[in-house]
Amino acid sequence: MKKIDKTVLITGGCGFIGSHLVRLFVTKYPTYKIVNLDAMTYAGNQDNLNDVEKEENYVYVHGSICDKHLVDKLFKMYDFDYVIHMAAESHVDRSMTNPTVFVDTNVMGTINLLNFVRKYWAEGNKERRFFNMITDEIFGSLSIDDPPFDENTPIDPHSPYSTSKAAQYLFGKTYFESYGLPIISLCCGNAIGGYQYLEKLVPLTIDRLINKQEIPIYGEGKQMRDWTNVHDICNAIDILVHDGSVGEMYCIGGDACITNIDLVKMIIREYCVLTNNKVVEYEKLIKFIVDPRGKSHDFRYDLNHDKITNELGWMPKYTVKESVHETVEWYLENTEWCEALKKRDNSYDNWVMSHYGAKLKEKK
């Protein structure tokens, strides 16, 4: 057993980005004890961490960030050096049908963690950090000609999800200003990579290609998103937790702002190359549907990462094409992961039925 010199709480470590981060920290820092607190909601998946669950510097705790008694117990027990707060409800479309759960988790859950940070970190000379994972969606929407968002862009969220994340960010900032807590925030754009729950655009598209099912595109697919590889995101978090300045927000992006339809076509091309299929056949699966987000659908997200690049040397290492290649390959190699997720409970099928319903034919 190696000597432990830091203890780290990662919340939401069984989710998409959270699981990549747990893996990075458990393997890169054998002298850190990584405590993963995850409520295992529909988007959490213990299969995401099969490869690290037996590592001696890893502990999994099943529970909610809203549970005062549990969070208190963990802070007392582990005397955390770093809290990396990744747990969140993160799907815009779900937030439009059930906003309250977004306030419960993203706002009340964050405040609960911050209150224990305040209680336990008031004294002592340890160099502690609370990392607050935010999203570019708090800035609202850009038009085609606007410069990308940066750390000085005014906050202007448009969905229950982004409003809850804006509140999460502001509470972190307030706890820094009011109580001097060592908070660092990161705003990042859309993440791409393996282990993402199937209902988001990229895994949904790949899974439906594998099953030869229609691929739903909202409206005409002209909205634009800045795609960042999940490994680049975890690398930024690693840098910020160790070297970021407290009280600061940082933005990262993948320099990869493209329309949804171009992204989906890129995924289809990559899928066909990897599976030796004809692109024209698979492009026929694209189905334009009435936009469920209506007028509130943000047109463009794009981020300027100059601050973190100039101050801390972070740069995205993956182009969007490389990310698409890696991600399509991952889902093709992990069809069992996808099928296990669908079989685990009915939450994915229920979501597809309730959200897309008759808009999609299920089998071609």
Ligand code: TYD
């Ligand atoms: P999503 O992955 O849900 O992320 P976000 O809304 O946070 O950007 O969606 C990415 C984009 O893809 C967004 O503009 C909505 C669009 N989209 C579709 O066109 N079809 C779909 O089935 C989904 C889930 C999303």
